[in-house]
Amino acid sequence: MYEKQSLDCPQSGDYLTMLSTKSPYDPSCSSGYTMTSMPNMNSYGTMGSMAMSNMNYSPPNMGGMPPQAMSSMGMGMHAASMPPGMNSMNSIASVNGMGSLPPMNGMSSPMRMESFNRAQAINRARDKTYRRSYTHAKPPYSYISLITMAIQQSPNKMCTLSEIYQFIMDLFPFYRQNQQRWQNSIRHSLSFNDCFVKVPRTPDRPGKGSYWALHPDSGNMFENGCYLRRQKRFKCVKKEMMRQSCSGDDDDSCKSPDSRDGCSPSPPPPPPQNHVPSGHEIPETKSEPLSNEHSAPTPVQQHERHDMTPNIRHMQHDIVSQGYNHPAGHPAGHLNHPHSFNHPFSINSLITDSAKMDMKMYEMQGYGGYNPHAMALPPMSKDSSHMPVPDNNGYYKTYAPHSVGSL
């Protein structure tokens, strides 16, 4: 099974090929960037905003991605949508003057030079070894991240399965091939992960399949800053208990999830906040419209809310208002919410920062290939013995899932 997958597996280098190739759009990038001073590599959020905040480049073709999606995701440029040969890192460095950034925390000059030399060696190795099209490189995002992006970019924070498919394919050309394989994984992820909830269609919007939304409490799924491998899977505790209790009997309680209470991305579960059904499905009933004084609903949202159950509307309210209830009408209250979506590595940030960060991290950390955990590396240590050591090919030994590039 996996032998077959490895045949067309680009593993590492495809993204890096793109990164290490001179950009035709940025004539200033020929010399690349200097690593003589770098910000703390763990300050991803900071790095992202520092390095990318001034990026106004708009690629001529975003792979069919609607402008709305681009703006809502904060993606001025993304690797998968860049023209072949686009050197995002060099462009970023040039535009933002990366060379003058504050020194890396605790990193001595010899260490910086060592890193620089290592990076140079790696770049040379890359140039020699990898020249494949970026379209074959698997984006450094888990399916959960991709689904989250798709949902987040949608106006209603809800997507149908086909919309999720389309979003991913539009954004990442890699996923335009072997659709059966990854789409099965997408469906599996949606069903398996409690962080995704199924919202039934309203009668006035018939069609196939339900809408999928993010569980309102899933906002800090990526609080550890790793967009690819969460330290803790979001679990609805109550649902989990139901699964266990249902495994042995056919108790009625198994059939009617009634609250999202007990759902938490990480223990301990948060105190009850809303009353939204746990599990994937939200029952449909009629009730009064819900006013939302915090965010002016779009026509679509207004349409959606009409004829919507309290729970659905409540959930949608939560979702639209970034995944939680505003405390006492305080529009900015979510900034202090423990599950705030505005956490630097929250789902919001996943969308606004991750796409900016991924290429940069690969390049700057000198990883020789797709490394989904590059973003979750421990802080740089003063002790060089803790530094990753490249292998004989100049590549660092890092985790590269078997599935990388296997589609």
Add this chain to the structure above:
DNA sequence: GTATGTTTACGTCTTA
């Protein structure tokens, strides 16, 4: 018939 959704199983890799 096809798309969608659920569930199970298994492999790889990371982390505690």
Add this chain to the structure above:
DNA sequence: TAAGACGTAAACATAC
């Protein structure tokens, strides 16, 4: 080393 996260395959059920 066990547990957990993730990816993949596959079987099956259901809805359109």
